[in-house]
Amino acid sequence: FTSTRVADMNIARVVKVCDKIGSGKFRLGKNLFSTSAVLCRDEFIRDKAIVNLVTLGAGQQGKTTLASRLTKVLASHGVPAKEVADIDNNASEKENCRSEHVTHMELWREQSKWRYSLADLPGNFAYIKNTLNHLPHADGALLVISPEDGIVPETKLFYYMASHLEIPFILPVISMRGNEVMDEETVELIMMEMEELEGIRKPFILDDSMNNDNSLIKLMDEIDELTALTVSEREVDKPLFMALEQVGSIPKRGEFCAGRVLQGKLSVGDQVEAFYQGKTSKANVKDMEIYKKGTSFLQAGDRGGAFLKLKTEMDLKRGGVLYDPKSKLSASDVWEISLKAVPGFGPATLKGDAVLYSSTVTDGKVSLGGYVDIVEDVEQVVKVKLSNKIIGKPGDKVILRNNKVISLGTIVA
Numbered sequence: 001f002t003s004t005r006v007a008d009m010n011i012a013r014v015v016k017v018c019d020k021i022g023s024g025k026f027r028l029g030k031n032l033f034s035t036s037a038v039l040c041r042d043e044f045i046r047d048k049a050i051v052n053l054v055t056l057g058a059g060q061q062g063k064t065t066l067a068s069r070l071t072k073v074l075a076s077h078g079v080p081a082k083e084v085a086d087i088d089n090n091a092s093e094k095e096n097c098r099s100e101h102v103t104h105m106e107l108w109r110e111q112s113k114w115r116y117s118l119a120d121l122p123g124n125f126a127y128i129k130n131t132l133n134h135l136p137h138a139d140g141a142l143l144v145i146s147p148e149d150g151i152v153p154e155t156k157l158f159y160y161m162a163s164h165l166e167i168p169f170i171l172p173v174i175s176m177r178g179n180e181v182m183d184e185e186t187v188e189l190i191m192m193e194m195e196e197l198e199g200i201r202k203p204f205i206l207d208d209s210m211n212n213d214n215s216l217i218k219l220m221d222e223i224d225e226l227t228a229l230t231v232s233e234r235e236v237d238k239p240l241f242m243a244l245e246q247v248g249s250i251p252k253r254g255e256f257c258a259g260r261v262l263q264g265k266l267s268v269g270d271q272v273e274a275f276y277q278g279k280t281s282k283a284n285v286k287d288m289e290i291y292k293k294g295t296s297f298l299q300a301g302d303r304g305g306a307f308l309k310l311k312t313e314m315d316l317k318r319g320g321v322l323y324d325p326k327s328k329l330s331a332s333d334v335w336e337i338s339l340k341a342v343p344g345f346g347p348a349t350l351k352g353d354a355v356l357y358s359s360t361v362t363d364g365k366v367s368l369g370g371y372v373d374i375v376e377d378v379e380q381v382v383k384v385k386l387s388n389k390i391i392g393k394p395g396d397k398v399i400l401r402n403n404k405v406i407s408l409g410t411i412v413a
Contacts, residue, residue, distance in 0.1 A: 044293035048108060048115040049234075050301050051227050052137060052260065056162060057144040058154030059123035062175050064088055064099055066144055066206070067120045070107055073216040077109050087120055100127050102134050102245075104303075106291055109220065114227055117291075117303045123154065125404065132357040132399060133245055133318060135162060137260040137303070139231045140169045140223065145203070147174055147186045151193040153345075157406060159197055160342050164408040165397050168230035171222065172203035182207055198343060234300035239324035240264030240272060242298075242306075243360045247317050250307065254286055255316055258305035262359070264324060266306060267297040274310060276320035278331060278389035281312035283322070321360050321391055330393060333386040336412040337398060338379040339372065345406075347375040354402040356384070358411075360391055366400065374407050381412055 055063035068084045075081040087103045088094060099122040107116040119138070121131040135141070141162050145155060162170050174190055176182060187205060194200055204222055206215050244259040257274075266272065270285045288295050290304035298304040310316070323329060341348055350372040356364040365387040372382050398409040 041289070042293045044290050044295040046295075049113060050303070051114045051116050051231060052119070052139045052301070052303055053107070053116045053223070054119045054121050054134060054138045054141050055144055056121055056131075056135070056141040056158050056170075057123050058149075058152045058158065059098055061123060061144045061146045061149065061155070063123060063142075063144045064120050066142070066173065066175055067103075067105060067118060069216055070118070070220070071105055073213045074107055074109060074220070079106055079108060098122070098124055100124070100130070102130050107220070112220075112224055114224065116223070123158070125154065128401070129355070129357070131158075132161075135167070136165050136357075136359040136397070137243060137245075137262070138162075138167050139301075140171065140226060141167050142223075143170055143172045145172055145174050145190065147176060147182050147190060150190050151197070156197060156344055157342060159200065160344075160408070161399055161406065163199065164399070168232070169201070169226040171201060171226060173206055173219065174203050175206040196344065235263040236265055236300045238263040238300070239327045240266055240270075240322065241324075241327070242266060242322040244316070244320040244322065245303075245318055246305075247320065253307050255283075255308045255310060256305055257308055257316065257320070257322065258303070259318075259322075260303045261298050261300050263300045265297055265299045266322070271325065272308075272322045273325045273327075274308065274314065274316055274320060274322055275329075275331070275391060276314060276316050278333070279314045281310045281314045281316075282325065283308040283310045319360060319364070323391075329391050331389045331391050333389045334383065335386070335390075335392060336381055336383050337400075337409040338381050338412050339374050339400065339407045339409045340379045341374045341376045342406055342408060343376050345376075347373065348402075348405045348407070349373050350400070350402040350405060350407065352402070354384075354400050356386065356390075356398055356400055356409075358390065358392060358396060358398040364388065364390055368402070379410075 055067050057063055064084050064087050068082050068087060071079050071082045082105055088099050093100050103120045105118045107118050119134050143159055204219055206219060241263045242259055242261045244257050246258040248256045250256050268285055268288055272283050274281045274283045285306050286309055287307040288298055350368055354366045354368055356366045367385040374380050392411050394411055394413055396411040400407045400409050
């Protein structure tokens with residue numbers, strides 16, 4: 001072979017690999033991050049502040065349809081357009097016509113200061129752990145309400161959970177799923193139902209979302225305004241703390257850890273501490289991605305991924321944490337938690353084991369140690385024993401699920 005022939009063959013190999021990556025064959029789960037070879041990916045340009053937005057609400061309210069329409073109406077700005085079938089794309093989701101997993105998309109406009117990382121969250125209670133894996137890290141939530149159904153119990157539940165987790169803004173969006181136009185009487189009835197929800201914001205009326213692009217643009221205008229008013233300055237100067245939402249092992253590249261940087265900054269070459277269920281390991285950051293593009297760093301507010309080389313073997317999974325080795329964090333399997341019932345759902349008795357959801361743990365098993373009675377207006381302090389240690393501190397918001405009963409909690413000690 002001549003040197004020219006060898007060079008041509010190498011180029012052909014690179015093109016073949018890039019074609020496979022572009023087709024999605026190397027995609028890791030349903031997220032914004034690929035396992036593409038560094039040779040083939042673009043470099044991320046940080047020209048806008050990143051804001052984490054979610055669609056929230058009961059099942060069959062039109063959340064995924066709204067997410068799809070937003071990507072399409074912003075396609076002229078370069079946003080990748082998504083059909084509903086692209087978002088709910090696994091066999092079970094297509095068969096049951098519902099979201100079961102979290103799907104991530106991008107939204108931006110040339111004139112806007114912000115780039116939105118949009119997560120379409122499941123509304124079916126059976127997949128609530130997937131929703132609560134992402135909800136605590138959101139900067140804003142679009143609470144989608146179908147006028148055909150009005151305010152159903154699940155809508156109230158998701159609203160109060162988001163409020164308890166102190167999501168900076170929750171914008172109710174009344175949106176038709178089809179092509180019908182809402183009448184004033186329907187809107188008035190929904191507005192009356194919404195008055196029962198404490199502290200809820202005035203809803204955005206999205207009329208004929210399937211055809212009215214102007215209405216969707218006005219929705220983006222409102223999201224921009226709320227972001228400017230409510231999303232605080234990122235804590236970039238604090239020690240690193242990153243909550244992991246997805247973890248996968250990639251041959252020859254290490255552990256791929258995707259999640260939200262809650263504070264601090266993470267750079268290629270850094271040494272960090274990895275934590276999961278009481279076990280820790282030093283780790284070196286080998287590479288990073290955001291929005292399927294390469295980056296040399298992630299900072300507070302970003303949702304991105306890092307390839308790690310763990311020094312000690314450990315089973316790192318979602319619910320894990322990456323943090324600055326110099327940080328002094330408290331990890332324990334025993335916590336005192338102040339619990340109360342969800343407003344409007346009445347008193348309840350918790351018994352047996354429960355599942356705890358916090359900003360870093362999505363399925364921590366909890367022993368209640370007996371019967372616990374909770375009410376709406378009075379907080380009950382209980383000592384709980386987890387099956388594994390978690391990182392936490394007083395003031396952290398948590399959610400407890402005991403069978404189908406949800407309670408709202410705050411770590412006391």
